[in-house]
Amino acid sequence: MTAVGAHPEALHAEGVHKSFGRLEVLRGIDLTMATHEVVCLIGASGSGKSTLLRCIDLLEPVSGGRIMVAGREITARGVDANQVRRGIGIVFQSFNLFPHMSVLRNVILAPRKVLGLSRQQAVEEADALLERFGLADKRLEYPDRLSGGQQQRVAIVRALAMRPELLLLDEVTSALDPELVADVLDVIRDLRTQGMTMLIATHEMGFARDIADRVCFLDAGQILEEGPPSAIFSSPKEPRTRQFLDRIIRAGRL
Amino acid sequence: MNGRRGSHLFGGVQDSAAKSVGVAALSTVVVFAVLGYLIVNTPGWTEFQQGFFDSGEFSRSLPSIGAAFLVNIKLFLLAEVFILVLALLLAVMRSLDGPVFLPFRIISVVYTDFFRGVPGILIVYVLGFGIPSLQIPGVTIDPFFWALVALILVYSAYVAEVYRAGIDSVHSSQNAAARSLGLSRAQALRYVVLPQAVRRVIPPLLNDFIGLQKDTALVSFLGVVEAFQRANIISAGDFNFTPYAATAVFFLIITVPMARFVDWLVARDRRRQMAGAGAR
Ligand SMILES: Nc1ncnc2c1ncn2[C@@H]1O[C@H](COP(=O)(O)OP(=O)(O)OP(=O)(O)O)[C@@H](O)[C@H]1O
Ligand SMILES: [Mg+2]
Numbered sequence: 001m002t003a004v005g006a007h008p009e010a011l012h013a014e015g016v017h018k019s020f021g022r023l024e025v026l027r028g029i030d031l032t033m034a035t036h037e038v039v040c041l042i043g044a045s046g047s048g049k050s051t052l053l054r055c056i057d058l059l060e061p062v063s064g065g066r067i068m069v070a071g072r073e074i075t076a077r078g079v080d081a082n083q084v085r086r087g088i089g090i091v092f093q094s095f096n097l098f099p100h101m102s103v104l105r106n107v108i109l110a111p112r113k114v115l116g117l118s119r120q121q122a123v124e125e126a127d128a129l130l131e132r133f134g135l136a137d138k139r140l141e142y143p144d145r146l147s148g149g150q151q152q153r154v155a156i157v158r159a160l161a162m163r164p165e166l167l168l169l170d171e172v173t174s175a176l177d178p179e180l181v182a183d184v185l186d187v188i189r190d191l192r193t194q195g196m197t198m199l200i201a202t203h204e205m206g207f208a209r210d211i212a213d214r215v216c217f218l219d220a221g222q223i224l225e226e227g228p229p230s231a232i233f234s235s236p237k238e239p240r241t242r243q244f245l246d247r248i249i250r251a252g253r254l
Numbered sequence: 255m256n257g258r259r260g261s262h263l264f265g266g267v268q269d270s271a272a273k274s275v276g277v278a279a280l281s282t283v284v285v286f287a288v289l290g291y292l293i294v295n296t297p298g299w300t301e302f303q304q305g306f307f308d309s310g311e312f313s314r315s316l317p318s319i320g321a322a323f324l325v326n327i328k329l330f331l332l333a334e335v336f337i338l339v340l341a342l343l344l345a346v347m348r349s350l351d352g353p354v355f356l357p358f359r360i361i362s363v364v365y366t367d368f369f370r371g372v373p374g375i376l377i378v379y380v381l382g383f384g385i386p387s388l389q390i391p392g393v394t395i396d397p398f399f400w401a402l403v404a405l406i407l408v409y410s411a412y413v414a415e416v417y418r419a420g421i422d423s424v425h426s427s428q429n430a431a432a433r434s435l436g437l438s439r440a441q442a443l444r445y446v447v448l449p450q451a452v453r454r455v456i457p458p459l460l461n462d463f464i465g466l467q468k469d470t471a472l473v474s475f476l477g478v479v480e481a482f483q484r485a486n487i488i489s490a491g492d493f494n495f496t497p498y499a500a501t502a503v504f505f506l507i508i509t510v511p512m513a514r515f516v517d518w519l520v521a522r523d524r525r526r527q528m529a530g531a532g533a534r
Contacts, residue, residue, distance in 0.1 A: 059430050086436035096431035100449050109445060110435035162435060 007070040010035045010166050010197040011056065017064035018051055018221075025051045027221035028065070033199065035070075035165075038192050040208035040229075041201040043218030044244060049201035050093075052218070053168045056199070057090045070165055086114055089159030090168040093175050095151045097143040097158070103130070104139040107158050115162070122161075129157045133187055149180030153187055160191075167191065169200040173207075185211075205248055209233050217241045304494075311496035315488045319497060322484035323504040326470040329398070329480070333405045333470075334463060340410040345417035346443065362414070369411035375472055378404040382476035401473035409466050416458045420451030457523075460516045464509045471505075481505075 011033040018026035025048045033039050041049045054060045056067055058074060058081045067075045074084045098106050107130065108122040117125070130136050133153050143151055152172055159167060169188065173181045185207050191198065192211055202208050208215055209229040216226040217238070225238045236242045293299065347355075348362040369377070381404045386395035394400075424447050432442035474483035481504055485497035 054430075057434050059434060082433075082436050082438050085434055088434075090434045092427065092431065094427060096427045098428065098431070098446055098450075100453065110437060113441055113445065114436040158435070 008035055009033070009068070009071060010037065011199065012068040013052075013056070013065065014067075015065035016052070016055060016062050016067060018048070018055055018060060019063045025221050026055065026062075029221070029223060031216065031223060033166075033197060035197050036195045037213050038196075038198045038200065038211055040212035040215045041199065041218055042203070042205065042208060042215060042244075047218045048221045049218055050170050053090060053170050053199065053201060056166075057088050057168060058084055059090075082114075086162055087164055088166045088168065089162060089164035091152070091155050091159050091170065091172050093171040095143070095148075095155045095175070097151055097155055099143050102140050102142055103135065103146070103154050106143070106154060107161050110158070111161050126157070126161055129160055130154075132190075133157055134183075147180060148176045149183045152176060152180075152184050156184075156187055156191075165197065167196050167198045169198060169202075171201055171203060174203055203248075205233065205245070217244065219244070306495045306499055308494055308496045311492060311494045312500055315485070315497040315500050318488065319481050319484050319500050319504065322479055323481040323501075325398075325478065325480040326467070326504075327508075329402055329405065329470045329473065330463075330467050332402055333409065333466060336406045337409045337413050337466070340406065341413035341417055342448075344410060344414035345421060346448075348414070348418055349421050349443075350439075366411040366414050369408050370415070374404070374408045374469060375475065377408050378472050378475060380404075381407075382473075397473070397476035397478050401476050401478055405466065405469065405472070409462065409469075412462050412465075413459060416455050416462060417451065419458070420455035421447060423454055424450045457516045457520050460512055460519070464512050464516075467509055467512070468505060 009032060011031065013029050013031040016026055016029040017024070029048075029052060031039075031052075041052065043049055051060065055062050056069075062075050065075070066073055069084065069088065073079070074081075097103075098109070101109065104123065104126055107126040108117075108119070111117045111122040111125065112119060127136065127139065130139055133156070135150065135153055135157065138146060138150060138154070143154070146154065152175075156169075156172070172188075173184050176184065181204070185204070188198070188200070188207075189211060200208070200212070212229050214226060215229045215232040216223045217232065217236075217240075218224070219238075219240050225232065225236060225241045232241065233245065236245060296302075344362045344365060347358040348366075350358055378401060381400040382397050385393065385400055386397075389395075428446055428450065429442050432446040433439070437445065470480065471482040474480055474486065477483070479487075481501045482498075485501040488497040489495055
């Protein structure tokens with residue numbers, strides 16, 4: 001990989017379609033992200049947010065369309081998916097830490113086996129990240145001894161240890177108790193300050209308004225409306241967006 | 255955590271542990287005494303005892319059966335090593351998805367279906383008598399060797415299914431997490447999926463090995479002199495079945511501790527799971 005942020009376009013998706021059998025989940029997604037940009041994906045449950053993120057990380061093959069990351073088409077034939085995934089980090093709603101490994105081994109596994117770092121170097125970098133996110137004293141714990149918020153921060157550290165150019169976050173706070181959400185959101189704010197390019201699927205509208213450069217409203221597999229958070233949240237143009245936001249407000253989440 | 259889930263082996267009497275131990279002991283003694291009394295007073299007991307539990311015959315046959323039992327143990331230990339490897343290979347082959355790997359999946363499925371579907375004794379016969387009868391130059395006719403191969407082939411099919419259950423029990427999100435970090439399919443399998451899968455299937459794996467330990471007696475049909483075959487020989491000479499009782503004792507010495515060990519592992523895992531759930 002060349003220097004981080006070498007290409008002005010971190011992500012460019014063009015007419016992305018994805019079907020599971022006869023169920024068409026993504027129906028022509030067009031999305032372009034500049035390097036260092038933070039984009040939030042909002043939309044009802046089942047609208048396809050997770051699927052889009054999984055397609056970008058090549059965890060699901062697309063059924064149609066193209067995805068370019070840093071100017072390179074990753075959906076082309078013959079592309080080495082393992083190599084693509086190295087440059088993209090993804091953090092899941094359910095953490096998915098490896099339960100049979102300590103926090104430290106969770107973090108250094110991929111840098112050692114994929115990037116080929118020496119153990120010493122991988123540990124040094126992991127410790128620096130763990131320290132930065134307030135996890136230094138947990139480095140030798142196993143995941144089942146951590147709180148949800150700590151587990152999620154470890155998952156973020158694990159993704160960051162691969163020095164990704166693009167970070168995908170899939171509802172990283174929705175499995176957490178309310179009092180743990182703030183810690184994780186602080187981590188993401190911190191990453192934004194560092195200039196990390198992030199695509200974030202979230203139900204936390206307050207957070208989206210706060211952190212996003214741009215918000216995309218996903219509805220039935222299409223981006224129905226997008227714009228700066230101030231525009232989307234205060235004067236949505238599409239009736240569907242308005243409906244969605246009204247429901248969220250009634251549920252007390254904005 | 256709510257409430258204790260200790261085992262109520264002693265009937266859950268709350269007021270005193272000593273009392274419940276006493277009750278358990280008394281009830282055990284009474285039940286076995288009654289059973290013993292009934293059996294000893296059956297009309298044929300005396301002949302039965304002489305035929306199957308003759309103490310003189312028992313102690314006479316014990317040493318030579320013990321020596322022959324070493325053959326069973328050797329078979330068991332050798333077979334075990336190869337089974338663990340071959341079965342893992344079969345299970346991994348079956349877990350590969352994607353059209354490219356269809357032939358591997360087919361081989362694995364056909365293999366396990368065949369060797370689980372055919373009686374083990376048949377495989378022992380076919381290999382033990384069939385292959386030597388072909389008289390292929392350079393191929394051994396040693397019955398011990400072919401018996402070993404037969405046990406490996408048959409038990410690998412069972413153990414492969416155990417492994418497969420373990421692999422399937424590791425949620426696909428673990429694999430996705432590993433792949434998303436850039437690990438290859440093989441690396442994800444090796445570092446993330448298999449370690450978790452194997453840990454979970456150790457108890458059923460050991461159960462299969464208890465079966466294997468017993469089935470080492472099948473090789474007696476090829477004339478390999480192991481414990482059961484030795485008992486056959488002594489029994490035929492002395493017109494007494496007691497050597498079989500002596501053989502049973504040797505098998506039990508190995509299999510019963512294994513069974514208790516499995517119980518202990520299962521109980522320990524359950525405790526850990528509860529402790530893990532409590533830590534959240
Ligand atoms: N592997 C799969 N196989 C079949 N259908 C799937 C699969 N993954 C997702 N779907 C379907 O795709 C649709 C979109 O799912 P997706 O998880 O992308 O929604 P989402 O917007 O992330 O929802 P949520 O807010 O609840 O996380 C759903 O109807 C879901 O049932
Ligand atoms: Mg989702």
